[in-house]
Amino acid sequence: MAKKPTVYDVAEQAGVSIATVSRALRKPQSVRQTTRESIEAAIQLLGYVPSGSARSLAARRTGIIGLVLPNVDELETLGDFELMNHDTAEISVDRQVVGKIHRDSLYFDHVLRGCELESWSQGLSLMVSIGLGRGESDVNQLVHDMIGKVDGLIILARSVPDRLVESLYSRIPLVMVADAPIGGENKMDLVRVSNRKGMKTLVEHLVDAHQVSRFIYMAGPDDSPDNHKRYVGFQEGLAAKGISPESIPIYRGKFSRPTAKNITNDLIARGDLPQALVCANDQMALGALDALTQAGLHVPEDVIVTGFDGIEESDTSHPRLTTVRQPMVNLGRAAVSTVVKRIEHPDDPPYSTEMPVHVLLRESCEGPLGTV
Template sequence: MDKKPTVYDVAREAGVSIATVSRSLRTPNAVRATTRQAIRTAIDRLGYVPSGSAQSLAARRTNSIALFLPTIDELDSLSDFELATVDEANMVIDRPTHHVVARYDSLYFDTVLRGCELEAWRQGLSLVVSLGMGHSDADISHVVNDVSGKVDGIIVLARSIPDHMLEALHRRRPLVMIASSPTAHEGEFDLVRVSNRKGMCALVGHLLDAHHVSRIAYMTGPDDSPDSAKRYEGFCEALTLRGLNPAAAPIYRGQFSQRMAFDITSALVERDQLPEALVCANDQMALGALSALHRAEVDVPGRVIVTGFDGITETDTSNPRLTTVKQPMLELGRAAVATLVKRVDTPDAPAMSTELPVTVLLRESSEGVLPDA
């Protein structure tokens, strides 16, 4: 089409009235499912941006950008909240507990989000944050359509929006991916990520060369996590370079969950199947493993070395302090915003890809007592 598609074009394409299109965008539950699907299909095909002010970004901007994060654990137990004034102070005995809260990778999200906020502020932009995955396609589509019409561009953290929606969204709005882009179209997306493979390879190489571990195990994240996949590639590469078979190393599916890592490690202790080194694909699994080992009074690193990946703040206060690969999470968020600003300013430029370096932090969970500087 030579002109920007309008609500009239969507109505004609879907075979419905303009009022029905508007109602579907504002209150989708008020429209039959088959009608909503027809309208969504028309929107995707035409590349329509559902906004009354939809114009060329170069001519008119909202000075707002959006960030889509994956859904987080707290949503599963979120209940209605009622405002109430209760003027009192309660006192309870706060006893120690071995319960581990499963937050998955929300600590990682917190820092990336903070980086986006800081760079958006520096660039004079407002940041709109929304949750993606974990809902039905219809719900995600409604949220994406609603948000995309209010912002100049969108940042998507991997696994936040299904690939088939990303491709349509990419045609309608400037879009930057953090961590990964759709496999079939990777070279077409602006992408910001860190050196996951090299970081894990360097860490595991150190364990093999400096500590001469022969029984090493790996605790992995979700199957659909691009970060987890790259880190496992680095794990395998380090073993292969030293003539070792990666397939011989046990793999435990911790799903990036502190709670699951705690349970898995506790089971290994009970079965007396602990490796010499437990390499975890993120810090929260490693912290869960440390908690289980501490509860079982297993010496770390004397009996088993534990390592993580990410470099969240909690790793510097754990006991022992956790050896980890620190990725520049704050800079990752900032780089995503800076890339999106460039894309908005130069919409026809070739796709941009940025990879940020990581740092292996050797601490007591692998090295034992460290000398003072």
């Protein structure tokens, strides 16, 4: 096998110093165009491949950002995979199944996509790990393995135990998405959206425009900061309109479409449907729509249904789902931008970003709207 070309060979071929080659690879804009073109021509001629590990040692950076997620949508239905090699093609009739649970483009997918896009735009790589189904000791090991390979870390709330987050933020550039552990809001870098204001605005609209006084609230997991902020906004919206929040029944839908469907089926069977079923995320709202549709009930005539997040399926459901859209892709981009700022400016005070949301009024609340 021929000897691999080195940076010394590139420098000799281009007629420049090794330092100039290194600078052209790390910061091309800092090298004159003619010099850069000579170096690029030498690299192409020799087939030189820069050593990532060598550049990392020189720059004391890996060029990698770590991302820890609590879950990815498909994990909930992920089965065993068997690698097979069969040169075949099967054919079958794919009939529509009423009430079939489709895979949604969910919150975590969009945040992950935003992190990928911003990492790419900044010339960085993204390392992703998922905490679902692992015990606390396994998550601790997973995160400690990761931090030795990355320049900074993005953690979605509920992915990592709070005490581990507390021990990490002073050791590595770290950004929390959604919320920080209790007591950490003013000392950690934080990126989140206006969950409270979005839900409050939606509830006030339901009362003002549709005279809703009988609500049911479908909540997510108790340990979710998004769930907590949305419920606070729900309470504030009711109180602002003279409705006691304590009078409103709460059901634990766990941010799960099947769970919400089961809860709604039970409400239908008992004849306990409210005027408006307000769900803390779109998944649960879609589950409620599944149950109501199968029972032959009409939305919004029999009951108004609303969600939160603005996932893609909320715009294709029947009826389309009234929701509060949060900028999920931009949330991921903001998280990467923030961790890069922290890497470059380690002594800055904590960065805190709260991104706006948009209440989208659709047919599940407003009835027929027509087209534009």
